[in-house]
Amino acid sequence: MRLRSSQGCLNPYSNMTRNDLDSVEHQIKQFFEQDEIWKALKYRAIVESGKRNPSMPFIVSTGPDGKSLSPSEYWRNYDPAIDMPLYQHIFTCLPPFLPNMSDEDLKKARIGAAMIELGGEPNGKQWVEPRLIFAAHLILKHAIFLTTKNQYFEGEMKLPYAEIIGCKDSCEACKQLHGRTYTPEQIPDLPHPACTHSKGCRCCLSGRTRR
Numbered sequence: 001m002r003l004r005s006s007q008g009c010l011n012p013y014s015n016m017t018r019n020d021l022d023s024v025e026h027q028i029k030q031f032f033e034q035d036e037i038w039k040a041l042k043y044r045a046i047v048e049s050g051k052r053n054p055s056m057p058f059i060v061s062t063g064p065d066g067k068s069l070s071p072s073e074y075w076r077n078y079d080p081a082i083d084m085p086l087y088q089h090i091f092t093c094l095p096p097f098l099p100n101m102s103d104e105d106l107k108k109a110r111i112g113a114a115m116i117e118l119g120g121e122p123n124g125k126q127w128v129e130p131r132l133i134f135a136a137h138l139i140l141k142h143a144i145f146l147t148t149k150n151q152y153f154e155g156e157m158k159l160p161y162a163e164i165i166g167c168k169d170s171c172e173a174c175k176q177l178h179g180r181t182y183t184p185e186q187i188p189d190l191p192h193p194a195c196t197h198s199k200g201c202r203c204c205l206s207g208r209t210r211r
Contacts, residue, residue, distance in 0.1 A: 025119060029127055032111045037087045038080050044118060045078035085150065089143035090114050097193040098138055105132060112136035113143065137200060138191065145190040145205065152207040153184040161208040162187060171197040178203070181211045 024047050031040035048054045054071035090113050112128030113136040128136050152159045166178035173194035191201030
């Protein structure tokens with residue numbers, strides 16, 4: 001089961017010039033501005049399938065015969081439905097501690113979050129106003145959390161628990177969450193609102209069948 005597609009799939013180090021890459025990303029950004037998420041993801045797949053060295057999917061995918069798909073095969077057969085839940089969360093979720101902002105800035109931050117997820121960093125950040133990068137990251141991290149949570153607890157997996165995994169250099173607030181196992185009703189929102197790390201909260205969920 002795949003939890004999400006590849007991040008940084010529009011790889012500037014493949015056979016695309018910087019100008020070509022900017023043109024592709026500009027078109028994708030326009031699709032996001034028009035709320036055409038499906039078209040944005042499909043267009044990305046068309047671009048990937050035409051590259052000499054397509055990006056690897058985030059998680060290895062298999063075909064009907066159970067064999068692993070090559071990157072080219074994956075992108076030729078890509079179905080945007082795979083990633084729609086994540087992008088729908090990006091364009092609808094409200095992290096509990098998101099700074100107050102106008103509707104216009106919120107939309108810009110959401111588009112920025114989508115571009116960062118799709119293009120990776122620092123590639124995706126060029127499409128975000130510097131003052132909105134923090135909000136874009138909060139939205140993206142919260143959307144990933146919600147998507148993963150839904151897949152673990154409400155999708156075909158239907159696991160009873162999930163564990164929060166931190167990093168070796170997490171701040172003290174995040175270290176308090178690391179290794180703790182929760183039921184769907186108990187699990188706290190991520191990213192952690194009390195995180196003080198310079199890179200922000202990097203905690204993630206890992207599904208568990210038992211405590």
